[in-house]
Every structure is written in structure tokens, then in C-alpha cells.
Amino acid sequence: MADAWTWRYLDADGAELSGDALTTTAFPTQVDAEAWLSESWVDLADEDVDAVTLLRDGEVVYGPMSLGTA
Secondary structure (H helix, E strand, O other): OOOOEEEEEEOOOOOEEOOOOOOOOOEOOHHHHHHHHHHHHHHHHHOOOOEEEEEEOOEEEEEEEEOOOO
């Protein structure tokens, strides 16, 4: 079975977000998931996503990671 790399989206209070504007695509590799995030983080922030968590087959790899600037 192939790995499924997905993102969990969180608001400023840490609550999970969902919606049509937030992709639920499963990526085949961590590199693909992270490349997508590097291209999409501004759009996610526009949708009030404050942080993301990377999941591999539903298990947390890392996060939450803030999308804000330091």
C-alpha cells in the first residue's frame, strides 16, 4: 500500500478547518506534499489557515507549523 501524505489545517485557536478551498489531496511523497505547501501557503493564509500539520497515513509527522512570518 502506498503512503498518503496529507495536511491538516488549523485556525489561530488550533481548531481544525475544512472547506472547499482547502485541498484534501493525498500526495504520494513527503516532498510532493511540502512542495505543494511551499506554493500554496499564501492562499491558505488567505483562507484563515494559521498553521498546518503534516500527516502520513493519518499519523502526525510534524506540526502544527505556523504559516505566519517570524
